[in-house]
Amino acid sequence: MTYLAKPKFHHPSLPKNAIGFTRRDYEASTSTLCAGCGHDSISAAIIEAAFELSIEPHRVAKISGIGCSSKTPDYFLGASHGFNSVHGRMPSVLTGANLANRDLIYLGVSGDGDSASIGFGQFAHALRRGVNMVYIVENNGVYGLTKGQFSATADRGSKSKKGVFNTDNSIDLVSIALQLGATFVARSFSGDKSQLVPLIKAAIQHRGAAFIDVISPCIAFNNHAGSTKSLEYVRAHNEAVNALDVMIGRDPITVNYAPGKVVSVTQHDGTVLNLRKINDEYDPGDRLAAMNFLQKHAALGQIVTGLLYVDSEADDLHSNFNTVSTPLNQLDTAALCPGSVTLETINDSLR
Amino acid sequence: MPLTAVNDFVIRFANVNGSGSASANEMFARAIMRMGIPMSPRNVFPSNIQGLPTWYEIRVTEAGHLGARGGTDFMVAMNPQTFNADVASIEPDGYLVYDSTRAMPPGKMRTDINVIGLPLTAICNKEYTDPRQRQLFKNIICIGALSALLDMDFAELEKLVGEQYKGKEKLIAPNVHALHLGREYAQANFSCPLGLRLKRSDKVGDRILIEGNAAAALGAVYGGATVCAWYPITPSSSVAEGFTRYCKKFRHDPDSGQARYAIVQAEDEIASIGMVIGASWNGARAFTATSGPGISLMQEFLGFAYFAEIPAVIIDVQRAGPSTGMPTRTQQCDLINCAYASHGDTKHVLLLPEDAAEAFDFTASSFDYADRLQTPVFVMLDLDIGMNHRLCRPLKWDDTKTYDRGKVLSAEDLDKVKDFGRYTDVDGDAIPYRTYPGTHPTKGTFFTRGTSHDGRAKYSENGAIYVEGMQRLLRKQDTAKELLPKPLRTNADKPTRFGVIYYGSTAPAMDEAAEMLASRGHTLNLMRVRAFPFHQDVASFIADHDFVFVVEQNRDAQLRSLIVNELDIDPVRLVPILHYDGTSITARFISGTIGDRLDALKVTPLRKAMS
Numbered sequence: 012m013t014y015l016a017k018p019k020f021h022h023p024s025l026p027k028n029a030i031g032f033t034r035r036d037y038e039a040s041t042s043t044l045c046a047g048c049g050h051d052s053i054s055a056a057i058i059e060a061a062f063e064l065s066i067e068p069h070r071v072a073k074i075s076g077i078g079c080s081s082k083t084p085d086y087f088l089g090a091s092h093g094f095n096s097v098h099g100r101m102p103s104v105l106t107g108a109n110l111a112n113r114d115l116i117y118l119g120v121s122g123d124g125d126s127a128s129i130g131f132g133q134f135a136h137a138l139r140r141g142v143n144m145v146y147i148v149e150n151n152g153v154y155g156l157t158k159g160q161f162s163a164t165a166d167r168g169s170k171s172k173k174g175v176f177n178t179d180n181s182i183d184l185v186s187i188a189l190q191l192g193a194t195f196v197a198r199s200f201s202g203d204k205s206q207l208v209p210l211i212k213a214a215i216q217h218r219g220a221a222f223i224d225v226i227s228p229c230i231a232f233n234n235h236a237g238s239t240k241s242l243e244y245v246r247a248h249n250e251a252v253n254a255l256d257v258m259i260g261r262d263p264i265t266v267n268y269a270p271g272k273v274v275s276v277t278q279h280d281g282t283v284l285n286l287r288k289i290n291d292e293y294d295p296g297d298r299l300a301a302m303n304f305l306q307k308h309a310a311l312g313q314i315v316t317g318l319l320y321v322d323s324e325a326d327d328l329h330s331n332f333n334t335v336s337t338p339l340n341q342l343d344t345a346a347l348c349p350g351s352v353t354l355e356t357i358n359d360s361l362r
Numbered sequence: 363m364p365l366t367a368v369n370d371f372v373i374r375f376a377n378v379n380g381s382g383s384a385s386a387n388e389m390f391a392r393a394i395m396r397m398g399i400p401m402s403p404r405n406v407f408p409s410n411i412q413g414l415p416t417w418y419e420i421r422v423t424e425a426g427h428l429g430a431r432g433g434t435d436f437m438v439a440m441n442p443q444t445f446n447a448d449v450a451s452i453e454p455d456g457y458l459v460y461d462s463t464r465a466m467p468p469g470k471m472r473t474d475i476n477v478i479g480l481p482l483t484a485i486c487n488k489e490y491t492d493p494r495q496r497q498l499f500k501n502i503i504c505i506g507a508l509s510a511l512l513d514m515d516f517a518e519l520e521k522l523v524g525e526q527y528k529g530k531e532k533l534i535a536p537n538v539h540a541l542h543l544g545r546e547y548a549q550a551n552f553s554c555p556l557g558l559r560l561k562r563s564d565k566v567g568d569r570i571l572i573e574g575n576a577a578a579a580l581g582a583v584y585g586g587a588t589v590c591a592w593y594p595i596t597p598s599s600s601v602a603e604g605f606t607r608y609c610k611k612f613r614h615d616p617d618s619g620q621a622r623y624a625i626v627q628a629e630d631e632i633a634s635i636g637m638v639i640g641a642s643w644n645g646a647r648a649f650t651a652t653s654g655p656g657i658s659l660m661q662e663f664l665g666f667a668y669f670a671e672i673p674a675v676i677i678d679v680q681r682a683g684p685s686t687g688m689p690t691r692t693q694q695c696d697l698i699n700c701a702y703a704s705h706g707d708t709k710h711v712l713l714l715p716e717d718a719a720e721a722f723d724f725t726a727s728s729f730d731y732a733d734r735l736q737t738p739v740f741v742m743l744d745l746d747i748g749m750n751h752r753l754c755r756p757l758k759w760d761d762t763k764t765y766d767r768g769k770v771l772s773a774e775d776l777d778k779v780k781d782f783g784r785y786t787d788v789d790g791d792a793i794p795y796r797t798y799p800g801t802h803p804t805k806g807t808f809f810t811r812g813t814s815h816d817g818r819a820k821y822s823e824n825g826a827i828y829v830e831g832m833q834r835l836l837r838k839q840d841t842a843k844e845l846l847p848k849p850l851r852t853n854a855d856k857p858t859r860f861g862v863i864y865y866g867s868t869a870p871a872m873d874e875a876a877e878m879l880a881s882r883g884h885t886l887n888l889m890r891v892r893a894f895p896f897h898q899d900v901a902s903f904i905a906d907h908d909f910v911f912v913v914e915q916n917r918d919a920q921l922r923s924l925i926v927n928e929l930d931i932d933p934v935r936l937v938p939i940l941h942y943d944g945t946s947i948t949a950r951f952i953s954g955t956i957g958d959r960l961d962a963l964k965v966t967p968l969r970k971a972m973s
Binding site (some may be wrong): 014059067068069073075084085089091092093094095096097100102103105107108109110111112114115133134136137140212218299310328329333334335336339340341342343346347348349350351353355356357358361362 | 376395568569570571573580583586588589591597613615616618619620621623625629630631632634635636637638640641642643644645646648662663666729743756757758759760761763764765766795798799800801802803804807808809810811812813821843
């Protein structure tokens with residue numbers, strides 16, 4: 012039940028991060044999703060990433076749409092402001108919020124119905140504008156909250172729990188995000204914490220539109236034989252291109268990987284992303300190659316995961332607008348109002 | 363007898379749009395204003411960029427009646443496509459100016475009007491070789507000729523040309539030359555001036571000439587809006603474009619040159635209102651500008667903002683509906699759609715400005731109202747106010763004023779407050795306290811949702827908690843009634859059983875109609891409603907009269923419905939007076955319709971009639 016708070020006490024030896032918070036400080040209400048839901052693993056990964064990055068929870072705004080995935084902001088970062096908006100419209104609310112205060116971290120949480128169907132337009136436009144955000148789609152290929160209808164990311168030919176075959180082509184949000192100019196594009200799997208946590212950390216550090224498609228099996232309606240979003244199917248067809256380590260600027264950088272197999276990317280804030288390459292032909296700095304790679308492997312029935320593309324020189328919407336560094340919501344009357352003398356001049360010009 | 367009048371007539375230009383006529387016509391209108399004569403220009407234009415008929419009407423009115431009058435005394439018929447209809451619409455004994463380069467078919471012309479042929483094409487072809495110049499200067503030559511025919515102060519025209527081409531001085535002399543060409547032709551061939559003429563006056567005073575949309579945009583700058591999200595739609599686009607223009611001028615940091623605003627042309631109206639709500643939630647003053655179809659698209663979000671109590675300003679420049687309707691014609695047809703926007707029980711604040719000056723004031727204050735009441739506020743303009751230049755009092759700003767950001771707790775406040783509940787009515791005015799995200803490390807965070815919530819913003823499906831919240835939202839409307847602009851009442855000199863309620867762009871026509879009705883022996887008390895929810899004064903006004911006419915520009919008497927619904931008034935006592943053909947409402951229409959009804963009621967006793 013969402014209104015039941017978790018007990019506050021915890022073992023005194025719980026590890027603390029650089030700003031003195033324990034993992035418990037990043038938790039929130041108990042999840043009301045089905046036991047074993049992939050989405051809960053994603054919430055846990057978000058908690059872990061925020062803990063490891065030593066983020067002050069109140070400096071995060073978590074914004075979502077409608078659906079199982081969009082309920083999850085209630086289940087992580089309880090000390091952050093949350094906004095559970097309307098179906099498919101998280102991106103516009105997040106864009107507006109970001110314009111009002113450029114200093115917060117914006118975490119958009121959405122699902123495949125929310126982003127690939129009703130909100131496909133807003134998904135596209137927020138990415139092409141380069142809103143500085145982390146946009147996570149918890150992708151299970153199914154409408155869970157309304158009990159098992161196909162979503163637009165369900166693969167053609169996949170079978171629903173009721174035995175119906177999907178005859179529509181599927182939307183691959185990662186390919187679309189690349190095409191639209193998202194500057195950080197990744198895919199992961201809710202069951203792969205070791206891959207997902209560093210990806211979320213890197214996305215938070217990225218300045219620009221960061222998109223992560225997380226395949227998250229719906230254990231109630233999409234975890235059966237014939238589904239291409241089931242645990243078993245994803246595990247069997249996962250094609251990881253790299254494994255990521257995020258090094259925050261001030262930490263000593265130690266690289267343990269075999270030389271020649273590690274690619275390092277430095278982001279705006281000095282964060283170093285060390286990518287241990289699993290697939291030698293993969294270059295995360297090459298957008299066109301990434302698009303090709305995805306298509307090639309999709310044709311083979313493989314789900315490519317990892318950091319697929321990053322532009323470390325990315326710009327965001329505020330740099331496009333050249334907005335002042337002070338958040339707009341902190342400007343006062345003196346900074347905003349041209350005053351009566353100017354108004355008199357305007358009046359004179361209209362006579 | 364040709365019509366004669368000084369400073370009191372209607373001149374109408376019939377043109378093809380995209381032909382460069384608009385700027386010439388506007389210059390002509392401004393010259394009249396500069397002569398100290400009140401005038402009221404109106405654009406009648408198609409939903410098209412080039413090639414369709416367009417009209418520009420100027421009502422010259424020494425008496426200062428700025429509403430549309432109806433009828434045309436002087437027609438400048440430059441569009442062959444509409445020529446016959448244009449000629450037919452001239453008042454008897456009126457005037458027609460046409461391009462006489464090609465002879466008119468015999469027998470076609472009315473004999474009860476005065477026809478003035480100007481060989482404009484011939485003059486142009488003789489003077490210019492470039493086809494574009496021939497077209498553009500034709501309009502200027504025509505204005506030159508009219509200046510002689512109507513006795514316009516030529517110096518004012520010359521001055522306006524100088525102002526218009528400031529910075530492009532090369533263009534001044536050729537334009538003045540073109541004015542002279544027309545003027546001299548008219549002087550040589552007609553007895554100037556005609557019966558209709560202009561005479562310098564002093565009735566304009568310190569008034570300014572501005573479009574309502576520009577005034578609203580300026581209001582948004584003065585009101586402290588920093589985020590604007592919009593989607594292009596006639597007739598509202600010039601609000602966002604005006605805001606952009608004024609922000610570029612007045613809203614850049616003098617040292618860094620950086621912008622103290624953000625304007626997004628969104629992918630649709632749903633995204634526009636979503637961004638406004640996101641920005642307002644996060645503490646910026648944000649607005650969108652749209653028209654009826656956009657309001658229809660925004661419905662879900664508007665209900666969200668109402669229920670989750672997030673400020674938002676929506677400028678609705680109304681046009682004729684339903685559906686795409688007549689996108690370039692005016693109506694007051696979105697009242698109900700805005701007042702009760704969204705599913706479930708909702709009720710929103712509407713502001714009803716009468717002209718550009720109030721559009722400025724109301725838009726600027728709408729941000730205070732939205733922040734104070736934590737709810738969406740609609741500024742209800744219409745095409746007639748928004749897209750026409752109108753004379754109005756100068757815009758005013760009080761420099762001692764600071765923005766009312768409403769009940770927002772700072773980090774220091776939160777340290778003092780023992781217990782924070784986002785939706786708890788602490789002060790008894792039904793308005794709770796809020797915090798901006800990121801204010802305090804441990805206090806004041808809450809979860810914003812469209813689902814039912816308790817006083818602490820926690821999800822709840824408990825019926826009693828839901829009802830309590832809905833009742834508080836209703837009580838918030840009572841707070842709003844006292845905060846919003848009050849209705850304005852004007853009593854007649856004599857006591858009367860009849861009243862009139864009106865609002866918005868109907869105001870100038872209604873004021874004039876009241877004078878016309880008074881001269882017919884009908885006295886009426888007037889009330890101009892300026893906001894919804896209605897102030898108690900509206901109910902009192904109705905109680906003071908047997909019958910109240912409700913004058914508005916829509917088919918279904920929407921304001922009347924709101925009054926009946928909200929104030930529990932017997933509908934029989936509210937007589938609808940409706941004008942909704944897409945043209946601006948006129949004093950002739952109002953006084954005619956109300957006058958006929960009052961005549962019918964005014965039964966003279968038989969004995970008195972016989973004596």
